[in-house]
Amino acid sequence: xxxxxxxxxxxxxxxxxxxxxxxxxxxxxxxxxxxxxxxxxxxxxxxxxxxxxxxxxxxxxxxxxxxxxxxxxxxxxxxxxxxxxxxxxxxxxxxxxxxxxxxxxxxxxxxxxxxxxxxxxxxxxxxxxxxxxxxxxxxxxxxxxxxxxxxxxxxxxxxxxxxxxxxxxxxxxxxxxxxxxxxxxxxxxxxxxxxxxxxxxxxxxxxxxxxxxxxxxxxxxxxxxxxxxxxxxxxxxxxxxxxxxxxxxxxxxxxxxxxxxxxxxxxxxxxxxxxxxxxxxxxxxxxxxxxxxxxxxxxxxxxxxxxxxxxxxxxxxxxxxxxxxxxxxxxxxxxxxxxxxxxxxxxxxxxxxxxxxxxxxxx
Numbered sequence: 001x002x003x004x005x006x007x008x009x010x011x012x013x014x015x016x017x018x019x020x021x022x023x024x025x026x027x028x029x030x031x032x033x034x035x036x037x038x039x040x041x042x043x044x045x046x047x048x049x050x051x052x053x054x055x056x057x058x059x060x061x062x063x064x065x066x067x068x069x070x071x072x073x074x075x076x077x078x079x080x081x082x083x084x085x086x087x088x089x090x091x092x093x094x095x096x097x098x099x100x101x102x103x104x105x106x107x108x109x110x111x112x113x114x115x116x117x118x119x120x121x122x123x124x125x126x127x128x129x130x131x132x133x134x135x136x137x138x139x140x141x142x143x144x145x146x147x148x149x150x151x152x153x154x155x156x157x158x159x160x161x162x163x164x165x166x167x168x169x170x171x172x173x174x175x176x177x178x179x180x181x182x183x184x185x186x187x188x189x190x191x192x193x194x195x196x197x198x199x200x201x202x203x204x205x206x207x208x209x210x211x212x213x214x215x216x217x218x219x220x221x222x223x224x225x226x227x228x229x230x231x232x233x234x235x236x237x238x239x240x241x242x243x244x245x246x247x248x249x250x251x252x253x254x255x256x257x258x259x260x261x262x263x264x265x266x267x268x269x270x271x272x273x274x275x276x277x278x279x280x281x282x283x284x285x286x287x288x289x290x291x292x293x294x295x296x297x298x299x300x301x302x303x304x305x306x307x308x309x310x311x312x313x314x315x316x317x318x319x320x321x322x323x324x325x326x327x328x329x330x331x332x333x334x335x336x337x338x339x340x341x342x343x344x345x346x347x348x349x350x351x352x353x354x355x356x357x358x359x360x361x362x363x
Contacts, residue, residue, distance in 0.1 A: 005040040007051050012037075013058040017065040021228065024345055028092050028230035032072075032104070033065050035097040042105040045112045049119055063123050066226070071118035072104065074225035075111055083107070089230040118222075124212070125226050126157040128237045129346025130279040130315055131164040132185040133326050136171055136349065137313050137339055138164075138275065139194040141328075145309060147273040148202040152264050154257045155281025156206025158214055158223055159250035160241040165201050166248060167241075172351070182240040191340070191351030202272055204250060207260035211252040214245050234345075257285060258293045265300035270308050277313040280324065280344065301331030315342055323348070 006014070014037035021030035041047040050057070050064055057064035076085045084107040087095045108115060138149060153162055169176040170186035172193030212219040220242060227234045253260055261276070268274075276297065282290065297312055304310040310331045318325040323343045329336040341350040 004043055004047055010050060010053065010057050010064065014065045016058060020059065026228035026230055028089055029069055029228040031097060031100060032069060035101045039101045042109055044108050046108050046115050049116050066123040067119045067121065070123055070225045071115045072107060073229050074118060074221055075107060076229065077221055077225055092230065121222065123226050124157045126160045126223060126238065127345055128160060128183060128241050129185055129187065131161045131167060132169055132171065132187045132346055133315055133340060133342045133349055134161065134277055134279065134313065135164050135169055135176065136194040137326065137328055138199055139176065139197045141273055141275060141311055142197040142199050143195040145273045147271060148200040150202055150269045150272045150274045151204040152274065152276045153206035154261065154276065154278040156208050156211065156252045158212035158245065159206045159252040160245055161279065162204045162206055162250045163241065163244050163248060165199050166244055183237060183244060187346055188348035191353055206250065206252040207255045207257060208252055209256060211254055214242055258289050258296065261293055261296050265296060268308050273309050273311060275311045275313055279315040282314055283316050301334055304331035306332065
C-alpha cells in the first residue's frame with residue numbers, strides 16, 4: 001500500500017515524536033511514528049484532517065502524532081481480533097516498518113471516521129509514576145509544618161494522582177505510603193531519601209478542562225489508549241490505579257484552570273497546609289492564562305500565614321536537562337527552590353543534595 005506524503009511540518013512532528021519515544025523507552029511507538037513520518041498515510045479523511053491541521057501539530061502544540069497513536073491503540077484495546085492487533089504488542093517482535101505501515105494504512109481506511117472523531121481529543125495521560133516525586137515533596141512539607149494537607153491539582157485528568165497516599169513507594173530504599181497497595185512505585189532514586197513522615201491528607205480535589213469519567217467504559221479506554229502499547233508495566237499500573245479510583249472516587253471539576261484556581265484559593269483551610277500542584281500541565285496553558293494564574297497564586301500567598309501556609313509544587317519542563325524540574329514555592333515568604341530533576345515518566349528522581357536543609361530552613 002502506498003501512502004500520501006504528509007506536509008513537512010507534520011512530517012517533522014512525527015519524526016520528533018519518534019525521537020522522544022526512543023528516549024522514553026517505547027521502541028514500538030517510535031517505529032510507528034517514524035514509519036508514518038517516512039511514508040505518510042493512505043488517501044483518507046484522516047490524511048485530509050491531519051494535513052489541514054489548523055494549529056501547531058508538534059508536541060509543543062496539539063500533539064497530532066500522539067492523537068493518532070492513541071486512536072490506533074484504542075482500536076486494538078477495544079478489539080484484539082482486529083487485524084491491526086496482529087502487528088501490535090505483544091505480536092510486534094518481528095514487525096518491520098513495511099509491514100507496520102501496511103497494517104496501519106488498512107486500519108486508517110477501515111476505521112476512517114472513527115479515527116477522525118478521536119483526533120479531536122487532545123492527548124491526556126495520568127502518568128502514575130510522577131506521583132513519586134510529588135509524594136516525596138509532600139513528606140518534606142509534612143515534616144516542616146506538622147499539618148494535615150489539602151491537595152489541589154491543576155490538570156488532574158482522571159484524578160488518579162490525587163490518590164497518591166494509597167500507593168506504596170520505595171524512595172531511595174525507604175518505604176512509604178500504603179503497604180501492599182496494588183500501585184507500587186520504586187523510581188531509580190539518587191540523593192538523600194525523604195523523611196519518614198506520616199502524611200495526613202484532609203481533602204483533595206482537582207480540575208481539568210476535560211476530565212475523564214472513569215465510570216464510562218469509553219473514557220477508561222481512551223485513557224488507557226494514550227499509554228504506549230509496548231509499555232505493559234505502565235498499562236498495568238494505570239489499570240490498578242483506575243481500580244483504586246473506583247473504590248475511592250476523587251472529584252475532578254470540569255473547569256478552566258485559572259477560573260478554578262481563583263475559586264479554590266478563596267478557601268483558606270485553617271490549620272492545614274494547602275498544596276497546589278501540577279505535573280506536565282502548566283506548560284500547556286496559554287501564556288496569558290499562566291500570567292493570570294501566577295497573579296492569583298501570588299495574591300493567595302500574600303494572605304497565607306504560618307498556621308495556614310500555601311505551597312505551589314510543579315513538575316514541568318524548563319528547557320534544562322535531564323528530565324523536568326520539580327520546584328516548590330512556599331508562603332508566607334514566597335521562597336522558591338528546585339527540589340529535584342525528574343524523568344518525564346517518573347522512572348528516575350535526582351533529589352537535590354541540599355533539598356532537605358533548604359526545606360527545613362525556609363518553610
